[in-house]
Amino acid sequence: xxxxxxxxxxxxxxxxxxxxxxxxxxxxxxxxxxxxxxxxxxxxxxxxxxxxxxxxxxxxxxxxxxxxxxxxxxxxxxxxxxxxxxxxxxxxxxxxxxxxxxxxxxxxxxxxxxxxxxxxxxxxxxxxxxxxxxxxxxxxxxxxxxxxxxxxxxxxxxxxxxxxxxxxxxxxxxxxxxxxxxxxxxxxxxxxxxxxxxxxxxxxxxxxxxxxxxxxxxxxxxxxxxxxxxxxxxxxxxxxxxxxxxxxxxxxxxxxxxxxxxxxxxxxxxxxxxxxxxxxxxxxxxxxxxxxxxxxxxxxxxxxxxxxxxxxxxxxxxxxxxxxxxxxxxxxxxxxxxxxxxxxxxxxxxxxxxxxxxxxxxxxxxxxxxxxxxxxxxxxxxxxxxxxxxxxxxxxxxxxxx
Amino acid sequence: xxxxxxxxxxxxxxxxxxxxxxxxxxxxxxxxxxxxxxxxxxxxxxxxxxxxxxxxxxxxxxxxxxxxxxxxxxxxxxxxxxxxxxxxxxxxxxxxxxxxxxxxxxxxxxxxxxxxxxxxxxxxxxxxxxxxxxxxxxxxxxxxxxxxxxxxxxxxxxxxxxxxxxxxxxxxxxxxxxxxxxxxxxxxxxxxxxxxxxxxxxxxxxxxxxxxxxxxxxxxxx
Numbered sequence: 001x002x003x004x005x006x007x008x009x010x011x012x013x014x015x016x017x018x019x020x021x022x023x024x025x026x027x028x029x030x031x032x033x034x035x036x037x038x039x040x041x042x043x044x045x046x047x048x049x050x051x052x053x054x055x056x057x058x059x060x061x062x063x064x065x066x067x068x069x070x071x072x073x074x075x076x077x078x079x080x081x082x083x084x085x086x087x088x089x090x091x092x093x094x095x096x097x098x099x100x101x102x103x104x105x106x107x108x109x110x111x112x113x114x115x116x117x118x119x120x121x122x123x124x125x126x127x128x129x130x131x132x133x134x135x136x137x138x139x140x141x142x143x144x145x146x147x148x149x150x151x152x153x154x155x156x157x158x159x160x161x162x163x164x165x166x167x168x169x170x171x172x173x174x175x176x177x178x179x180x181x182x183x184x185x186x187x188x189x190x191x192x193x194x195x196x197x198x199x200x201x202x203x204x205x206x207x208x209x210x211x212x213x214x215x216x217x218x219x220x221x222x223x224x225x226x227x228x229x230x231x232x233x234x235x236x237x238x239x240x241x242x243x244x245x246x247x248x249x250x251x252x253x254x255x256x257x258x259x260x261x262x263x264x265x266x267x268x269x270x271x272x273x274x275x276x277x278x279x280x281x282x283x284x285x286x287x288x289x290x291x292x293x294x295x296x297x298x299x300x301x302x303x304x305x306x307x308x309x310x311x312x313x314x315x316x317x318x319x320x321x322x323x324x325x326x327x328x329x330x331x332x333x334x335x336x337x338x339x340x341x342x343x344x345x346x347x348x349x350x351x352x353x354x355x356x357x358x359x360x361x362x363x364x365x366x367x368x369x370x371x372x373x374x375x376x377x378x379x380x381x382x383x384x385x386x387x388x389x390x391x392x393x394x395x396x397x398x399x400x401x402x
Numbered sequence: 403x404x405x406x407x408x409x410x411x412x413x414x415x416x417x418x419x420x421x422x423x424x425x426x427x428x429x430x431x432x433x434x435x436x437x438x439x440x441x442x443x444x445x446x447x448x449x450x451x452x453x454x455x456x457x458x459x460x461x462x463x464x465x466x467x468x469x470x471x472x473x474x475x476x477x478x479x480x481x482x483x484x485x486x487x488x489x490x491x492x493x494x495x496x497x498x499x500x501x502x503x504x505x506x507x508x509x510x511x512x513x514x515x516x517x518x519x520x521x522x523x524x525x526x527x528x529x530x531x532x533x534x535x536x537x538x539x540x541x542x543x544x545x546x547x548x549x550x551x552x553x554x555x556x557x558x559x560x561x562x563x564x565x566x567x568x569x570x571x572x573x574x575x576x577x578x579x580x581x582x583x584x585x586x587x588x589x590x591x592x593x594x595x596x597x598x599x600x601x602x603x604x605x606x607x608x609x610x611x612x613x614x615x616x617x618x619x620x621x622x623x624x
Contacts, residue, residue: 010500
């Protein structure tokens, strides 16, 4: 192996200009893929934050419930009617990507605010939620757990402090930003278990509200599946689920979100094509290199090199060149992203548009994947010409045939 | 030592099949110096390539030291070429990126010996015997054509083969260098007892051989 690597390196060094051009070509392709993939994932995350802040695409509530339509669907509305919490999970509607259940209880004498203030206690599932957590402007440096509450922007309580709700201690886990949606701004958000634990303290005209029972919710915030239209989803929900009313939000945002997702997928397809064309280029180049070196390969076979050694030497040579190209591409990509960060990202953040970079370990994974992909391209591109040459008789190769 | 039976090599061309070697039976005893002579295109190089395991015959059998070489698997034949046969081609057949000592050591390394100090000691000694002791670290482009050819002979000897096949080894050299190279090859034949098969169209070189095989139109002529 050391001998093959040594021969491969010497061969690369023999044609420095050609080797450098190959390395540069692969570096450009790898750099584009690395930068593109990192930026795409970052834009995707930023879009996820930005668009979820705009709320759900639609809301599914019990038929007969009164709803106050706002520009953004961020929380369900208080109602006496309830739905089963696993309604959407059981139905599995294709045009629905996510359906986040919420339960809401409007209560008085809770101990929050002045004595007669009504407070919306909102239960949500942090694992499925996509309208509460994106609005977190500050939170404790740990996962949310039972007994924690998140306060809407209108409530000013110190993070980590104790908040008594019906005399029971809760910890202020986080605070939300201003949304302009009353329920959302005044709400006190908590997990289903935390809210259900308060059922004994909340008294309606005929006992605790039905929504505080386990497994019951006030409604669902719904996000459309990629490609699905609000009309399709509405029809699918109404025809599948009984006793449900669908409230539709601003369909323009759904269109923009889906359009941008399609655009990102298009860019991904272009990057795949670019990598494929690089693989073809490497293959063509190595066909030419093998043709040029037929005499040398024939000589190596004549003095005892096995087929595997011939293929191994050529593939090693290609992997070294394309792997180096991959590393150089990643380095170039890092430079490009630095420029991007200092220009466009800086501008976006100045105008209040959040840009969420992919975290460090994931960037390292993408970089490693780009280098590995570049090396694989070298291996695949050189494999066929090398294998074809290795099958020839040494005498044919020495004479310049094959 | 070397035996060929019904050896034939056909090449397919646009005008149909052409027989480069058209059925040759040949015996060469161990330790002999044999010369295969004939005009250009007579089939002597094709014959040598089949004898040396470099070109698969269309028909026939080649036995070297009792081994039917063309019945061997691909890897076994590569190992046989590596251990039992040394080649001196009609062109400068050194790898340009390797020093002379690396070129000479290469067959031993390919054969599994690795980059050992024993291999390099042997390569150094062989280059010394060929008068190239001062050029161990030189690259092929830094030495003369005659010195390159001596290095090729040293490389052919690195695994102490039983058979040396030399295909027009002096065709591109001047008269004096040709004599020196032939002296080296004959010395290997006489002093080491290595069988030497020389392909040439130079009758003067062939006159020193113990056995002369005259080829014309792919067949042995008396």
